[in-house]
Amino acid sequence: MTGSVPAIRTICCIGAGYVGGPTMAVIADRCPGIQVTVVDLNAERIAAWNDPDLSRLPVYEPGLDAVVGRCRGRNLFFSTEVEAAIAAADMVFLSVNTPTKTKGLGAGQASDLRWVEASARSVAAHARGHTIVVEKSTLPVRTAATVQAILQAAQGDATATHDQATFSVLSNPEFLAEGTAIADLEQPDRVLIGGDDPQAIEALASVYAHWVPQERILRTNLWSSELSKLTANAFLAQRISSINSIAAFCESTGAEVGEVARAIGTDSRIGPKFLQAGPGFGGSCFQKDILNLVYLCGHYGLHEVAAYWQSVVDLNTWQQHRIARLVVNNLFGTVTGKRLAVLGFAFKADTNDTREAPAIRICRDLLEEGAELAIHDPKVAPEQISRDLGSAPSASGSGLTGEGSWQVAASVEEAVRGADAALILTEWQVFRELPWADLAAQMRQPAWVFDARAVVDPEVVRSAGLRLWRVGDGRIG
Numbered sequence: 001m002t003g004s005v006p007a008i009r010t011i012c013c014i015g016a017g018y019v020g021g022p023t024m025a026v027i028a029d030r031c032p033g034i035q036v037t038v039v040d041l042n043a044e045r046i047a048a049w050n051d052p053d054l055s056r057l058p059v060y061e062p063g064l065d066a067v068v069g070r071c072r073g074r075n076l077f078f079s080t081e082v083e084a085a086i087a088a089a090d091m092v093f094l095s096v097n098t099p100t101k102t103k104g105l106g107a108g109q110a111s112d113l114r115w116v117e118a119s120a121r122s123v124a125a126h127a128r129g130h131t132i133v134v135e136k137s138t139l140p141v142r143t144a145a146t147v148q149a150i151l152q153a154a155q156g157d158a159t160a161t162h163d164q165a166t167f168s169v170l171s172n173p174e175f176l177a178e179g180t181a182i183a184d185l186e187q188p189d190r191v192l193i194g195g196d197d198p199q200a201i202e203a204l205a206s207v208y209a210h211w212v213p214q215e216r217i218l219r220t221n222l223w224s225s226e227l228s229k230l231t232a233n234a235f236l237a238q239r240i241s242s243i244n245s246i247a248a249f250c251e252s253t254g255a256e257v258g259e260v261a262r263a264i265g266t267d268s269r270i271g272p273k274f275l276q277a278g279p280g281f282g283g284s285c286f287q288k289d290i291l292n293l294v295y296l297c298g299h300y301g302l303h304e305v306a307a308y309w310q311s312v313v314d315l316n317t318w319q320q321h322r323i324a325r326l327v328v329n330n331l332f333g334t335v336t337g338k339r340l341a342v343l344g345f346a347f348k349a350d351t352n353d354t355r356e357a358p359a360i361r362i363c364r365d366l367l368e369e370g371a372e373l374a375i376h377d378p379k380v381a382p383e384q385i386s387r388d389l390g391s392a393p394s395a396s397g398s399g400l401t402g403e404g405s406w407q408v409a410a411s412v413e414e415a416v417r418g419a420d421a422a423l424i425l426t427e428w429q430v431f432r433e434l435p436w437a438d439l440a441a442q443m444r445q446p447a448w449v450f451d452a453r454a455v456v457d458p459e460v461v462r463s464a465g466l467r468l469w470r471v472g473d474g475r476i477g
């Protein structure tokens with residue numbers, strides 16, 4: 001398209017999920033002159049977004065309730081009427097799910113693009129006039145070509161219900177992290193807009209310019225933008241695998257990974273963030289996006305590059321198995337029939353999200369060894385744990401049958417009662433301040449604390465008479 005920058009008065013976002021909901025709420029909040037409608041096929045989810053009780057929104061994020069409370073019904077709407085919202089929109093965001101394929105070509109690596117294609121086809125069928133289509137989902141590089149092909153086919157389709165629909169496609173990936181989504185959206189390090197239509201790019205930039213300084217709005221071509229999102233997640237995950245590899249080395253050599261992280265992080269070229277050793281990264285995106293990168297590199301014949309990024313995921317998997325193994329080894333080589341308190345199940349603190357949580361693989365390994373797990377997490381529901389572990393809780397325990405069993409504990413005290421060990425797998429604030437002397441009195445001796453998040457004070461734990469393993473801490477042992 002040529003000419004002046006189109007004014008954006010109405011936005012439709014397809015996908016009222018973790019990204020679509022909060023992102024559109026912040027746009028509506030900061031741009032009172034733009035009407036924003038978030039649509040989804042999932043009627044239950046839309047009903048939850050419309051719930052008068054703001055504590056029952058389908059996504060929990062600090063500050064989200066206040067933002068939604070300010071704009072909902074004013075210029076922010078949640079609806080299942082996808083077609084009408086597309087027809088009314090100057091700009092449509094695609095913010096649908098893109099999970100890893102579970103079967104067929106590229107299973108286990110490639111992104112499943114069925115929801116992206118379906119939403120692009122909806123736009124093709126129902127858009128009116130000139131519509132700017134924005135990829136907000138995280139997508140394989142060159143997906144915009146697919147979206148463009150679907151939209152162009154509609155432009156030439158004489159049977160289409162609309163006339164004169166024209167399109168520009170942009171890439172505008174989202175960099176928010178769970179738990180800090182509103183702060184990340186309100187004060188982003190950068191907003192990235194990729195495209196080949198300068199007017200469309202400036203139209204989207206003008207939306208963000210309501211609250212984001214111009215120098216933080218980056219413009220690139222489509223493919224750089226799509227690839228930058230995968231690359232950002234790959235680099236962040238790579239730092240975690242790097243520090244976890246060094247953590248293991250610290251444990252063998254008497255070094256302490258926190259000290260090493262501080263020493264290298266003060267080098268301004270390296271920087272201090274994302275150097276916290278732990279049980280490996282979890283969450284819905286890091287693994288999915290790196291596997292997608294690996295798949296794409298393979299597709300383009302870049303096998304060494306694919307192997308390099310695959311090693312980031314492999315190290316992460318290894319770290320989780322390593323932790324389960326060292327628990328078994330330290331408990332005299334067997335955990336069959338032993339009660340182990342698992343403290344934390346969420347993939348990180350301040351969320352009830354367990355997608356790809358390290359706790360899942362570690363608990364599964366320990367169940368395989370016949371352990372009786374007592375799992376306590378301040379926010380994760382028992383049904384979720386059941387789904388993740390693929391088994392129901394058992395009240396009676398499995399004893400020496402070797403079968404392995406688990407149950408939920410309502411408190412840390414309940415979890416550790418009679419336990420041979422406590423494993424800290426999520427860095428919840430409460431786990432940093434536990435009364436270890438009192439807890440030790442409830443445990444079967446000799447008892448261990450396995451601190452996979454380096455949150456306990458070693459002196460406090462050891463003076464309570466407990467044995468301690470702390471990730472990356474070679475000073476103890």
Ligand code: NAD
Binds near residue numbers: 042045136175
């Ligand atoms: P989600 O699963 O929470 O939400 C996606 C929503 O899209 C679902 O509610 C689904 O019903 C809806 N949907 C799918 N197809 C549809 C269609 N054709 N019409 C209408 N609705 C449809 O996913 P999410 O966590 O919001 O992630 C969305 C995208 O953003 C993914 O590509 C993800 O990788 C990326 N991303 C996620 C995060 C995060 O922290 N969750 C951060 C940055 C980027």
Ligand code: UGA
Binds near residue numbers: 274
């Ligand atoms: C991550 C990125 O940080 C976001 O920028 C990105 O938009 C998002 O993925 C996405 O694309 O979905 P998120 O997964 O919500 O966000 O959470 P992070 O804070 O990045 O943590 C991911 C995992 O890494 C967690 O399991 C966390 O415990 C672990 N982690 C993080 C460490 O083990 N060490 C660290 O130093 C940092």
